[in-house]
Amino acid sequence: EAGVAQSPRYKIIEKRQSVAFWCNPISGHATLYWYQQILGQGPKLLIQFQNNGVVDDSQLPKDRFSAERLKGVDSTLKIQPAKLEDSAVYLCASSLGTGISYEQYFGPGTRLTVT
């Protein structure tokens, strides 16, 4: 079974520029997550989708970050405009559902550097 795919793997941009990340979850997984992992910290949830709908975006900086999940499958996360503090690894994960025992499968991540 194919894992969670993400692209690009690395991105370097200047502050105030925009950037987009793409995620393709495991086939059949209804729940998709975007996490931000700043160097030296654990991942922090930015947004969680259940099929097409957003179920948690409480920690998403909505003035600059946006995300969508097309037809309940692929997802894109956008930052516009980027700030220096957005430098981090952005991890996409997916799971079959939202039960407490459902394992989340993570993609390889996109490392963003904002200069």
Place this chain on the structure above:
Amino acid sequence: AQKITQTQPGMFVQEKEAVTLDCTYDTSDQSYGLFWYKQPSSGEMIFLIYQGSYDEQNATEGRYSLNFQKARKSANLVISASQLGDSAMYFCAMTAGGYNKLIFGAGTRLAVHP
């Protein structure tokens, strides 16, 4: 609010020895899940082991076991017979909220020495 605390920023262990990575959690939920993930230098998060709050037995997966002490709110990971490939960051996490998002601790970096 839910919180995960990992108090060991770094740990060292000799190859073939056992090591325990500490994790304490805080939640007011009665039903929750506890997870351990491994993150090698390549960056991907690898699921290791899961423990449900109502599970009476400690979870085990090969060389990994979870020492679950509910009254103390601790969920320590025990790795037996350490291997060089076990060198990585280890994150403890718990489910939180109505849709069971994961809350992660700050992680512990494990170095296995030959």
